Amino acid sequence: MIGEAQRKALRIDGARLMRRLDELAKCGARDDGGCNRLAFTDADKEGRDLVIGWMRELGLTVAIDAIGNAVATRSGAEDGPPVMCGSHIDTVRTGGRYDGNLGVLAGLEIIETLNDRDLTTRRPLAVGFFSNEEGARATPDMMGSLVYVGGLPLDEAHRAVTIDGKKVVDELERIGYRGTAPSPGPAPYAYVELHIEQGPILEAEKFGLGAVTGVQGISWTEVTVNGQANHAGTTPMSFRHDACFVAGETIAFVRRLTKEMGGAQVGTVGAIDLDPNLVNVVARKAVFTVDLRNTEETLLQEAEARLARHLEEIAAAEGVTITTRRLARFEPVTFDARVIDLVEDTARAEGHNVRRLPAGAGHDAQMFARVCPAGMVFTPSVKGISHNPKEHTEPADLEAGANVLLQVLLTLSETDAIPERS
Ligand code: HGY
Ligand code: MN
């Protein structure tokens, strides 16, 4: 047990946290200072091996499950479900060094801070990283945490195929992370995730930290357009069934849709493949992704319905066939009010000006909200940039976030701020 005065006086070692962040950033390092650790790749394995080595050095008991999630537990004076923190260490192809990594390495820094002082918490603590949060190489995103909480059958996740044509289960075998820990995993007492905001709000409004209220709804669709290859010079325009034209019109439609709907509606066409993708051939096939998000479920459904109508109309007009495949679909999530309050109160008590805000990106915390009280702490992102090697958060903000996470975790582990679930 750790008394209140002793708890409140605890601080993490910011320099040590920065050293680990810099060390992990060397795994899958890009020439431009970013990270490329797409899920289940060799670079991802390198990052996993490094972080699990740290977990073991800190004396934690590491459990790896069949989708490659790693949960490292530190015993408490009492048994029972741990107070858990964590995030992900996979990145997108143009990743930065803080997205996901901060939540995992801040957790390890908190463990080391307690180890340094030989302090034992009342409840056990756990730090996890969850596989394929990004969903960029294989969908859905938050794949590992969704399996962990029982929201996606393990065999369905194993059967998923990566964008480069590999089965997830084969990639897990290949990198040695098809573990044996039970799946779904045991529900923690509570789950709190520290993450960079990845957007411009905290910086623009000069807030030091964010108490995250929830996560907006996410809708990912793959659209396949089958037209007709033809000669770019000899084919009259009225004769064409041009898959690339349909893709282009749809990309423009998605942008118009967000303008017309306004509010929180966002839409992105991020990936596109053309066949045969040649200068003098009318494209016979286009495959592209549409990412729609909104904080309101009914509005997200409206956006999806308008996209479907657009595709129907343009298929008829251009004489092509269009099929769609759902890649991911999550309704908006609201975090436990008591965790939101605790994050906000703790940040204030630590002297930060904090505001509440929803998360624009998906996060593992939204999956844990299905099985336990969950919430998040946001740190500002410089210029709101993320999924970009230029992603940056000031070390002082990273340290502030980690110290708030430390205090939130200890309040949860040492008190009944959130009573045990009956
Ligand atoms: O796409 C997302 O929101 C997250 O980065 N997986
Ligand atoms: Mn993330």
Ligand code: MN
């Ligand atoms: Mn991300």
